[in-house]
Amino acid sequence: MPDAIPRELVVQYVVGAHMAVLTWWLDGGMKLPPDQIDAMFRQLVSEGAMANDL
Secondary structure, three states: OOOOOOOHHHHHHHHHHHHHHHHHHHOOOOOOOOOHHHHHHHHHHHHHHHHOOO
């Protein structure tokens, strides 16, 4: 099994992804409702985070 990914790296990854999604959403005119963006982001993050057993 590969070495565990440091938690701080995971945090930076998730925060960076969150900022990118928010920027994309705002720049795109916020056409989707916030709760839908939140649900999609959580789905994307949870699938990756679960693989790292956080």
